[in-house]
Amino acid sequence: MKFDTPAGQNPIDRAKVVGCAHDRIDGPFKTTGQAPYAYEHHRHVGNPAYGYVVGSAIAKGRIRSIKLDAAKVAPGVLAIVAATDTGKLGKGDFNTVKLFGGPEIDHYHQAIAVVVAETFEQARAAAALVRVDYDRGQGRFDLDEALKTAPLTGGDSNQGGAPKADRTGSFEEAFARAPVTLDALYSTPDHSHAMMEPHASIAAWNGDQLTLWTSSQMINWGRSDLAKTLGIPKEKIRFLSPFIGGGFGGKLFLRTDAVLAALGAKAAGRPVKLALPRPFVANNTTHRPATRQRIRIGAERDGTITAIAHESGSGDQPNGEPETAVNQTKLLYAGANRLTAMRLAVLDLPEGNAMRAPGEAPGLMALEIAMDEMAEKLGMDPVDFRVRNDTQVDPEKPARRFSERQLIRCLREGADRFGWSQRKARPGQVRDGRWLIGMGMAAAFRNHINFPSGARVRLSGDGRVMVETDMTDIGTGSYTIIAQTAAEMMGVPIEAVTVKLGSSDFPVAAGSGGQFGAANSTAGVYAACVKLREEVAGRLGFNSTDAVFEAGKVRSGNRSAPLAQAAAGGDLVAEDKIEFGDLGKTHQLSTFGSHFVEVGVDAYTGVTRVRRMLAVCAAGRIINPKSARSQVIGAMTMGVGSALMEELAVDKRFGFFVNHDLAGYEVPVHADIPHQDVVFLDEADDKANPMKAKGVGELGLCGVGAAVANAIYNATGVRVRDYPITLEKHLARLPTLA
Ligand code: MOS
Numbered sequence: 001m002k003f004d005t006p007a008g009q010n011p012i013d014r015a016k017v018v019g020c021a022h023d024r025i026d027g028p029f030k031t032t033g034q035a036p037y038a039y040e041h042h043r044h045v046g047n048p049a050y051g052y053v054v055g056s057a058i059a060k061g062r063i064r065s066i067k068l069d070a071a072k073v074a075p076g077v078l079a080i081v082a083a084t085d086t087g088k089l090g091k092g093d094f095n096t097v098k099l100f101g102g103p104e105i106d107h108y109h110q111a112i113a114v115v116v117a118e119t120f121e122q123a124r125a126a127a128a129l130v131r132v133d134y135d136r137g138q139g140r141f142d143l144d145e146a147l148k149t150a151p152l153t154g155g156d157s158n159q160g161g162a163p164k165a166d167r168t169g170s171f172e173e174a175f176a177r178a179p180v181t182l183d184a185l186y187s188t189p190d191h192s193h194a195m196m197e198p199h200a201s202i203a204a205w206n207g208d209q210l211t212l213w214t215s216s217q218m219i220n221w222g223r224s225d226l227a228k229t230l231g232i233p234k235e236k237i238r239f240l241s242p243f244i245g246g247g248f249g250g251k252l253f254l255r256t257d258a259v260l261a262a263l264g265a266k267a268a269g270r271p272v273k274l275a276l277p278r279p280f281v282a283n284n285t286t287h288r289p290a291t292r293q294r295i296r297i298g299a300e301r302d303g304t305i306t307a308i309a310h311e312s313g314s315g316d317q318p319n320g321e322p323e324t325a326v327n328q329t330k331l332l333y334a335g336a337n338r339l340t341a342m343r344l345a346v347l348d349l350p351e352g353n354a355m356r357a358p359g360e361a362p363g364l365m366a367l368e369i370a371m372d373e374m375a376e377k378l379g380m381d382p383v384d385f386r387v388r389n390d391t392q393v394d395p396e397k398p399a400r401r402f403s404e405r406q407l408i409r410c411l412r413e414g415a416d417r418f419g420w421s422q423r424k425a426r427p428g429q430v431r432d433g434r435w436l437i438g439m440g441m442a443a444a445f446r447n448h449i450n451f452p453s454g455a456r457v458r459l460s461g462d463g464r465v466m467v468e469t470d471m472t473d474i475g476t477g478s479y480t481i482i483a484q485t486a487a488e489m490m491g492v493p494i495e496a497v498t499v500k501l502g503s504s505d506f507p508v509a510a511g512s513g514g515q516f517g518a519a520n521s522t523a524g525v526y527a528a529c530v531k532l533r534e535e536v537a538g539r540l541g542f543n544s545t546d547a548v549f550e551a552g553k554v555r556s557g558n559r560s561a562p563l564a565q566a567a568a569g570g571d572l573v574a575e576d577k578i579e580f581g582d583l584g585k586t587h588q589l590s591t592f593g594s595h596f597v598e599v600g601v602d603a604y605t606g607v608t609r610v611r612r613m614l615a616v617c618a619a620g621r622i623i624n625p626k627s628a629r630s631q632v633i634g635a636m637t638m639g640v641g642s643a644l645m646e647e648l649a650v651d652k653r654f655g656f657f658v659n660h661d662l663a664g665y666e667v668p669v670h671a672d673i674p675h676q677d678v679v680f681l682d683e684a685d686d687k688a689n690p691m692k693a694k695g696v697g698e699l700g701l702c703g704v705g706a707a708v709a710n711a712i713y714n715a716t717g718v719r720v721r722d723y724p725i726t727l728e729k730h731l732a733r734l735p736t737l738a
Helices: 029-030 121-125 143-147 171-177 219-230 256-268 278-284 360-378 380-390 407-418 478-488 519-542 563-567 625-644 704-716
Strands: 050-054 061-067 077-082 112-118 129-134 164-167 179-189 200-206 209-214 235-242 272-275 291-299 305-316 337-346 397-402 430-432 435-447 454-461 464-468 497-500 546-552 553-556 559-562 572-578 590-602 608-618 678-682
Touching: 050 121, 050 219, 050 256, 050 278, 050 546, 061 112, 061 291, 077 121, 077 200, 077 256, 112 121, 112 256, 121 497, 143 291, 143 305, 143 337, 164 563, 171 291, 171 305, 171 337, 171 497, 171 590, 179 360, 200 256, 209 435, 219 235, 219 256, 219 305, 235 546, 256 272, 272 625, 291 360, 305 360, 337 678, 360 435, 360 625, 380 407, 407 590, 407 608, 435 563, 435 608, 435 704, 454 519, 454 563, 478 497, 478 519, 519 553, 519 563, 553 625, 559 563, 625 678
Parallel strands: 050 272, 209 235, 305 337, 464 497, 608 678
Antiparallel strands: 050 112, 061 129, 077 112, 164 337, 179 291, 200 209, 200 272, 291 305, 430 435, 435 590, 454 464, 454 572, 546 553, 553 559, 590 608
């Protein structure tokens, strides 16, 4: 189905199942331990051996020799594959750096060998006996140093290419003329995905056929890149990922665990299971790159922005991509004179890549502090300042309207519900015992991405509907919203729908990434169901255009028949995919929100505690308000992490992330998050897809960091522009206590 004109009325608008808060249908499987994660497919693989990864101990240089003698004769060892045997391995399209290093080393903990043994402990012990001699080379690990000479870059991983610097009007002239200006620098650190389930795979060969159970957000990308890496046709690989313990972008692309499990299994002649030990997640896989951002804003005294510039610098491995932190500044606020640009430095740290809301997440951490600073300079309320600079058109291309843009409503409604009018504009005014209390807010913005997505649906003689698609559920609720969609389309209760996901046996879907999963994968299911409805109507002798599918029946005029009857002679199967025309080009598809936060800062210690949070989101139709709310509160929690604690500490001498585990890489826990509220505005975006839905999972993160930062400033009067806002960054400047 090609979606190229705005959606009219369709069965989804009935909203009997779609749009209703529904429990996760996979919930009972998970809470009873029946949902197997990548490392747990005991039912399918009887006698696996265990693989253990050996990672490079240097960040840059060359392997001089690898001695395997001691490891080979260690107890239980079945096989070792080392960098010396892997010369012919390819590199996947989505990997910037080879997943198996050697003899050249690209980064610390790049895999250079895998040891396979009877037990995990034996594999780990033998891996410690592998002796590697290196020639250590000179690496580049200091972002600030590298940015001094880094070139301008284009290229936006989400949008497929951007010019090196985007200009509209004449920024410099307008900025020089503006009566009120801000010119400030902001920094965000490297972030680790730190998902609950580490990367893990089980590989089993049957002749030249490989079955891989793994933990992947994108089945088809992973399968193609594994084929490319191993140098075999992709048809030879079954790639399975039915349940996933979080990803946040860290599992978008093929990773080492899959490659090593496949190579180890081949060498050992046995199925092999391999999980990355927690410390490898930081340095062996990808991370969100650190940024250095400069923002300049010029405005009239009435708060109208006349000039806005956002420049961002980040680093990555050679041939890597920039963190596109200027994305939102192209679209969020009006202003006739504009400049956005990015610089990309070459670093020899592990590969930087997508992490939840890549671009907007760190970009808004800076922009939305800048907006707060600017509002203060103008003597305006931060909500009013944002409202003043709303735009209903793409500010760089005014002929393009936003498909839906309810930013003002998000801001106003958030302010009302949060009690924003109680906020004192002058900082450092509110005390609660030893706590300095402050409120902050930020706008939320994240683009919506159209992504082709396919599905197969089957109606059987008992009236049940089965959906098969390679869409993944990374803990987000995909199983449930897909069941809701099929139930709504076929007019059956959700209990009558079975959903099968995460297998390369099924049609290729959007997968989970860039908050594009929910809206696109359900639109693919919608397309397949439209076909199935036509089949059903044909079988039952109805005209498909006026047939109503409801309560297990198909009705047309005064005639009605049970849905199941259509499949009495055998299952009916339909397959289709959603594809997109130009609506996403003629219109800007984006999602909007507002975040409001109250914090307390301990006047004695400088410790910040979040007291309460509110998000108001406008992101098209909300397919399941319950799972969408879970996505948003999870994202808000992640936003608190980025504001207050998350930071990969770079060892600039040896070139690695030091705090490579969950003891050293801190993320919020329940005790850090006392109260969260989420409100969705009703909206059906008919230019997005037939579901009239857009992404929402990443929107919940966008802007949170700045809302926390602005609340801290409102509490203390001390502005910190360098994340995370840990106590030492403001302690010495906190107001003295009486
Ligand atoms: Mo997201 S960074 O595409 O999981």
